[in-house]
Amino acid sequence: MPIPVLTIDGPSGAGKGTVSRLVSKKLGWHYLDSGSIYRSLAIAIQKASVQVSDVDTIVEVASAMTLEFDCGDELIVKLNGENITSQLGLESTGSIASQIAAYPAVRGVLLKKQQDFKQLPGLVADGRDMGTVVFPEAEYKVFLTASAEKRAARRYKQLIEKEIDANIDEITSEIEARDRRDRERETAPLAMAANALYIDSSDLTIDQVIEEVINLIH
Numbered sequence: 001m002p003i004p005v006l007t008i009d010g011p012s013g014a015g016k017g018t019v020s021r022l023v024s025k026k027l028g029w030h031y032l033d034s035g036s037i038y039r040s041l042a043i044a045i046q047k048a049s050v051q052v053s054d055v056d057t058i059v060e061v062a063s064a065m066t067l068e069f070d071c072g073d074e075l076i077v078k079l080n081g082e083n084i085t086s087q088l089g090l091e092s093t094g095s096i097a098s099q100i101a102a103y104p105a106v107r108g109v110l111l112k113k114q115q116d117f118k119q120l121p122g123l124v125a126d127g128r129d130m131g132t133v134v135f136p137e138a139e140y141k142v143f144l145t146a147s148a149e150k151r152a153a154r155r156y157k158q159l160i161e162k163e164i165d166a167n168i169d170e171i172t173s174e175i176e177a178r179d180r181r182d183r184e185r186e187t188a189p190l191a192m193a194a195n196a197l198y199i200d201s202s203d204l205t206i207d208q209v210i211e212e213v214i215n216l217i218h
């Protein structure tokens with residue numbers, strides 16, 4: 001029996017995480033937050049004091065790491081048995097994740113870990129290359145984006161709500177730098193799949209985006 005897959009790709013801060021999680025709940029499908037796999041590896045190499053430039057050792061760390069995901073109300077991730085959830089969302093984690101994600105050998109090791117999430121009754125997969133590389137066969141594909149200013153403003157609000165010190169100009173330039181790295185890398189760059197539905201969430205609410213995505217499936 002074919003397993004239905006919905007891929008939601010796009011730049012950071014476009015609302016992919018929230019939309020994917022809520023849509024997966026509505027459909028009763030599994031959920032893959034592929035960014036959290038790259039982020040977990042970023043945390044693993046920091047713990048092992050491996051340099052971001054040391055690709056061979058990063059590949060070894062990626063091959064050896066075990067990840068456990070608990071996708072309840074909030075995503076809980078364990079790296080080699082240790083709960084690393086609180087470190088996943090840090091800007092520094094995202095930045096290192098984006099740098100090591102540019103190595104083809106690293107992406108190769110992480111490919112199967114992501115494909116293993118494809119199980120009945122279905123999967124919602126969120127990332128940069130879900131519809132182009134990891135699940136090119138997916139029946140439903142969405143490319144979700146928003147302007148860099150809107151994405152920075154959302155990120156700023158999230159940090160302030162968590163009482164984390166934040167500077168809007170720094171967040172905007174970090175988002176722009178990460179976009180550039182993710183779009184310009186040679187292997188599996190952030191790109192829209194040919195048959196994807198394009199949604200710009202700049203002026204949409206989460207509910208409006210979810211409605212468009214659910215309409216695609218129905």
Ligand code: DC
Binds near residue numbers: 038039098130
């Ligand atoms: O979606 P995110 O912000 O959690 O992702 C963090 C970084 O991981 C992102 O900047 C690039 C990398 N990534 C990737 O290369 N491919 C994916 N499918 C998901 C994330």
